[in-house]
Amino acid sequence: MNSITSEEIRDFSKTVEKIEGEIGKKIIGQKKVIREVLIAIFSGGNVLLEGVPGLGKTRLVRTIGEVMDLKFRRIQFTPDLMPADITGTNIVMKDERGSRFEFQPGPLFSNIVLADEINRATPKTQSALLEAMGEGTVTVGGVTRKLPSPYFVLATQNPLEQEGTYPLPEAQMDRFFFKIEVDYPSLDELHRIIDITTVEDTSKTEKIVEGDEILKLQKVAMNIPIAKAVQDYALRLILGTHPENPNASEAAVKYLRYGSSPRGAQTLIQAAKVRALIEGRYNVAFSDIREVAHPALRHRLFLNFEAMADDINVDNVIDEIIGSIEE
Amino acid sequence: MARQASRSSPLKRVLTPFKRRATVIAIVEYISLALTLILAYICVCMGVGFIFPFIYIKEWIMGGVIAIFFTVVLVSFVKKPNWDYVAKSLDGYGLEERVMTALELEDNRDVYANMQRIDTLHYLENTSPSVMKFNIPKTRIQAIIALLIIIIIFLVLPNPKWDFVKDYWNMRESIEKAAREIEKEGKEKVDKADELSEEDKEEIKKIISTLANELGQSKDYKEALAKISKAQDAVDRYMEKKSDSLSNILENQDATSSLGAAIGANNSRAVEEEMDKLKRKIQDTSKGDNTVEDLNNAFKAAAEEVVDEKLKEAFNNMVGKLSDFKYDEETVNDVLDGLEKLQEEIVSSMSQRGMGDPGDIKYLLQNMKNAMIGSADALASHGGYGVGKTPEGQTGQGDGIGQGTGTDQSGGTGQGTGTGQSGGMGQGTGTGQSGGMGQGDGIGKTGHSSEVGESHRLGGEAEVIENIQGNPTGSGNIDSIEIEGGIGGKVGPVPYKKVIGTYKRQAMEAIDRKTLPQGLENIVKDYFDGLEE
Numbered sequence: 001m002n003s004i005t006s007e008e009i010r011d012f013s014k015t016v017e018k019i020e021g022e023i024g025k026k027i028i029g030q031k032k033v034i035r036e037v038l039i040a041i042f043s044g045g046n047v048l049l050e051g052v053p054g055l056g057k058t059r060l061v062r063t064i065g066e067v068m069d070l071k072f073r074r075i076q077f078t079p080d081l082m083p084a085d086i087t088g089t090n091i092v093m094k095d096e097r098g099s100r101f102e103f104q105p106g107p108l109f110s111n112i113v114l115a116d117e118i119n120r121a122t123p124k125t126q127s128a129l130l131e132a133m134g135e136g137t138v139t140v141g142g143v144t145r146k147l148p149s150p151y152f153v154l155a156t157q158n159p160l161e162q163e164g165t166y167p168l169p170e171a172q173m174d175r176f177f178f179k180i181e182v183d184y185p186s187l188d189e190l191h192r193i194i195d196i197t198t199v200e201d202t203s204k205t206e207k208i209v210e211g212d213e214i215l216k217l218q219k220v221a222m223n224i225p226i227a228k229a230v231q232d233y234a235l236r237l238i239l240g241t242h243p244e245n246p247n248a249s250e251a252a253v254k255y256l257r258y259g260s261s262p263r264g265a266q267t268l269i270q271a272a273k274v275r276a277l278i279e280g281r282y283n284v285a286f287s288d289i290r291e292v293a294h295p296a297l298r299h300r301l302f303l304n305f306e307a308m309a310d311d312i313n314v315d316n317v318i319d320e321i322i323g324s325i326e327e
Numbered sequence: 328m329a330r331q332a333s334r335s336s337p338l339k340r341v342l343t344p345f346k347r348r349a350t351v352i353a354i355v356e357y358i359s360l361a362l363t364l365i366l367a368y369i370c371v372c373m374g375v376g377f378i379f380p381f382i383y384i385k386e387w388i389m390g391g392v393i394a395i396f397f398t399v400v401l402v403s404f405v406k407k408p409n410w411d412y413v414a415k416s417l418d419g420y421g422l423e424e425r426v427m428t429a430l431e432l433e434d435n436r437d438v439y440a441n442m443q444r445i446d447t448l449h450y451l452e453n454t455s456p457s458v459m460k461f462n463i464p465k466t467r468i469q470a471i472i473a474l475l476i477i478i479i480i481f482l483v484l485p486n487p488k489w490d491f492v493k494d495y496w497n498m499r500e501s502i503e504k505a506a507r508e509i510e511k512e513g514k515e516k517v518d519k520a521d522e523l524s525e526e527d528k529e530e531i532k533k534i535i536s537t538l539a540n541e542l543g544q545s546k547d548y549k550e551a552l553a554k555i556s557k558a559q560d561a562v563d564r565y566m567e568k569k570s571d572s573l574s575n576i577l578e579n580q581d582a583t584s585s586l587g588a589a590i591g592a593n594n595s596r597a598v599e600e601e602m603d604k605l606k607r608k609i610q611d612t613s614k615g616d617n618t619v620e621d622l623n624n625a626f627k628a629a630a631e632e633v634v635d636e637k638l639k640e641a642f643n644n645m646v647g648k649l650s651d652f653k654y655d656e657e658t659v660n661d662v663l664d665g666l667e668k669l670q671e672e673i674v675s676s677m678s679q680r681g682m683g684d685p686g687d688i689k690y691l692l693q694n695m696k697n698a699m700i701g702s703a704d705a706l707a708s709h710g711g712y713g714v715g716k717t718p719e720g721q722t723g724q725g726d727g728i729g730q731g732t733g734t735d736q737s738g739g740t741g742q743g744t745g746t747g748q749s750g751g752m753g754q755g756t757g758t759g760q761s762g763g764m765g766q767g768d769g770i771g772k773t774g775h776s777s778e779v780g781e782s783h784r785l786g787g788e789a790e791v792i793e794n795i796q797g798n799p800t801g802s803g804n805i806d807s808i809e810i811e812g813g814i815g816g817k818v819g820p821v822p823y824k825k826v827i828g829t830y831k832r833q834a835m836e837a838i839d840r841k842t843l844p845q846g847l848e849n850i851v852k853d854y855f856d857g858l859e860e
Contacts, residue, residue: 230424282446
């Protein structure tokens, strides 16, 4: 903490602004998605992007990798994808000295991993991601290998095609820092998308930050102060998602099976800190908590049958809970 | 030290104008809250006043308003804006929790805290305290307007219970006025009463003062009347006590001990017998014995003590005669005449025992009572205060005047009046004052209670006149009257002094009850006053 200077704190928002500017060269619109992905990255978290195909999810992740000068790997998840295919495996190597087993790293060994259509792989393969996402390590053949740092998994999933998919189990969902919904672009944005993608792509993105700088920026964001009242608000919000809690909101009681885990509270606070810093503020505000509540909680709250019957989605419930908790 | 440092910190200095502003806003909000509560309270009181006769509505409203006001002041003092409140309020005006975080980090000197503080100060310096707005909830303003309208409606609508309340307060006012009058007039009358000693005057003034104080605290006529009756009794008791003192003085003297005992027993026949004995002693006295001297001493002591002017004069007259006693026939006869006059005065005094009216105080008190009874009747006539207060089936007590006829023990018939307490229905039983000892049923005036109660006659019971003597003159002044037919009683004339007290009292009561035709009251009063002279 002593190594952090006021200049580094002050420069945080400028750096993020630059990154957003560079990403904006390749990604038209989706500013909210970009902001949320960057918040997750500077919080050191993994992201689950949900959206129909063709919205630029892969392009976004690739661009982030370029702007941040990080090693990027994309894994297309399919039902026949095996864990070894992503973690790597020991293979027999023959040379003049004879035959021996040598570890061949899989695509997880990079800084940014795009797990495309993660819900198409079997749970076995999905679970192989757990250790990488949670611990930043991979264990193959009894040997644990550390993944490069910084390390982010950005997974995507298609909400429409549910046939032949394997929904992510709750435990794995909880390991994602944010679940971000990627929406359709507006007409204006579509025009601009067509303008730059149907001609030769001459735009070049600059590298703004490197791996070490990202780690430093993560550290800077982590120590942003938060007032007790604001922290209390965030925690009441989390408790408000628990249907069994006496202070739970009406919506939580009516539509939720389970509420958020304490990891949800950690996410809420950490993401709010990063957002405050990006906004050029040196303290967390109630608005920061509210802004990050949806991506931080939407994959941590589990709707019951009544919600489905009433056509209520989790974002509606989060809105209701936010509305019921006083600052 | 840390606290002092905090107080003078740049952040607090910058925040001070905001705190002042927040305090003003809080005061205005608490005033609006107090106003709402007060108006609501007044509405409730007035609403209750429409359903029940709310006699103390003004006092309740004033008390409630004061209680609410001070409670709100107390709450506002306890919950006055502190730094945290100011910070939260300011953050709500777009400072995004900068101030509350800066306050929490006030003593923190790390790089984050410093940057946050600088950022907050920068924002505060560019923010005017006027950004903090007065925020009285709309619902409260609506409530205040609605309550004001309701109060105006309550004020405009005729309240059927209000007449009752006004009557009550008129009654209180009249009682208080009566108390003031009694005190003023009573004391004046006592001061003018020459027949009373200074000690007597002080004692009666004390009774009057006590009555005036107690009357002022009376809640209704019933209570006031009871207090006046109590004062009348106190005057009676005092006068009786004074009469008793004469018998004590005489009893303590050897020459008059038997006479004192007879007076103490209120036995007029015994008094006459003792006086006869004294006359015989005077006739039989001779130089050398102490009869005259002892008698003189006894009468001298009695003259100093008695209140009644005529009795005092009779005793003094006897003292003068006995001082100049010369043991000859002329002086003996002179002394015997004096003793005869003294006997008449003693018997007369005994007949008025406890019935005397020093300075017309009892007359004044009775007048007050009558006035109050009249007011109570007027109040009761339009369904006023006190009617129906006693649950049905219970015994109630009220004030009224009874009048009745009765048969005395000696077979004679009498007619008398008595002031007593009767039931609210007006039916009462009263012991009438008669020439004999009478008791009879009488009709009482409407009282305050709906129940039948027992009536009590004002004053003591009538004396049984057993031995009536006198000399009818046939024409001119009547010195005695003749009563016939009393069982066990003697037929014959009665000295008017023996009965004048009784008749005067009856006449005064008749005046008080207003049973005499208008304009004749003074004539009757003057007549009896003249007889006493």
